[in-house]
Amino acid sequence: MKRVKIGIAGLGRLGRTHAQNLAFKIPQAELTAACSIVDAELDYAKNELGITELYKDFSEMVNKADIDAVVIVTPSTEHPWQIEAALKAGKQVFCEKPLAVTIEECKATEKIVEQYPDQIVMLGFMRRFDPSYAYAKEKIKAGAIGQPYLVKATGIDPEADCQSLIDSGFIPKSGGIFIDMAVHDIDLMRWFLEADAKEVYALGCSFKHPEFKRDGDCETGCAMFEFENGAMGQIHVGRTAPHGYHIETEIVGTEGSIRISPVPAKNLAILYDTNGVVQECVRNFPERFSESYVLELEEFINCVIHKTKPSVTVYDGTKATQMAFAAKAAFENHVVTPVEH
Known part of the structure; x- marks a missing residue:
């Protein structure tokens, strides 16, 4: 059985999940190289x-390591140049979302990928591989x-993680809640409705943690x-779910x-006790989508082995980023905002 030799870049929380x-x-994969600027992450790999x-x-790894492909799980700002470097080195590429942090970088990366039509570049929108979403x-x-005409999506991170986001200084660097948190839901909307967005209106509030508004x-x-085919998409994202990591989606059709x-x-499991009937909730995204992360990498490995194209591409990354930036602009300016394609 052919095994694909992989080099991974980035071994933070999600990087370790992928590693x-x-x-x-994944029996067809062989993880043979790792890259990180953090000594503790390299110690973990070893x-x-x-x-x-x-x-x-990173450039040294893709040019010197004995690998067929690279899995990129580095900070978002690094994705465009690392994708280009890996392609130039003749490697197949799996990159976590987002494709880039600006629309201009997304478009530039599309053009780079188009220069290497025989190589694979797959983007990590793992929710498409979740068995429940795939079934839907x-x-x-x-x-x-x-005919589906409305997608309602809710994604709320646990309140237990909220203060650490504030204390770490992450919020001013996040790009805003729609860019940081809504991209997966946005991608699912496009996937379920099979259409691109036309325009968006957005609002936001901060009742429990005024630090978010301050930043x-x-x-x-x-x-x-509003989508180009007349369908609608409704997103609710937040950072203060008291019960855990809340992800919910409804697709409404005729x-x-x-x-x-x-x-x-x-x-x-459901617990029946003096508190009533209690069902525990998942606590974070690696737990909720643990199977999805395996399945998306299996698709990537199969694409490498069989020389086929992945179902998620850089173009999906650009479209989702365009929608997220339009939502950010609508929130900041309090106006209906067109989604530029």
Whole structure:
């Protein structure tokens, strides 16, 4: 059986999830190299994953390491040049979202990718690979709910993580709540509705943590998109879910609707005690989408082996980024804002 030799760049929380999946859960993958500017992350790669080819310089890894492909899980600002460097070195590329942090960089990266039509570049929109979302997509394609015309998406991070975001100084650097948190939901809207957005209006508020407003952001944001085919998309993103990590999606069609995770349940167990009937919730995104992260990398590896194109491309990354920036502008200016394509 052919195995694809992989080099990973970035071993933070999500990077470690990808690294463990590549090392232990995907038989066709062989994780042979790692790159990070953080010594502790390289120590983790060596001691926990058994990787011996360790690098602090990304360009050095893609040019010197014995690898077929690279998985990029570095800060978003690094993605465009690292994708280009990997392609120039002849490697296949999997890159976490976002594609870039500006529309101009997204478009420039598209042009770079187009120069290498025989190489694979896949973007990490893992929710498309979640079994529940994938099932919903298949039901929609089969006509189970008729013509879909509305997607309602909720994504709220746990309150337990909120103060650390404030204390770390992350908020002013995040790009704003719609860019930081809404991109996955935006991508799902395009996927389910099979259309691009036309315009958006957005609002935000900060009732519990005024620090968000002080830093030019908000703790909760809502946006309403109109799509080019007349369909609608409604997003509610926030940072203060008291019960855990809350992800919920509903697709409404002419003949029915599909709801995914109305209760973000940890598992199928339900506790009956003096507090009533209690169902524990998932605590974070690696827990909620653990299977999705494996499945998306399996698709990437299969694309490399069979020389096929992935279902998620750089163009999806650009479209989602355009919608997120339009929502940010609508929130800041309090006006209906066109989505430029």
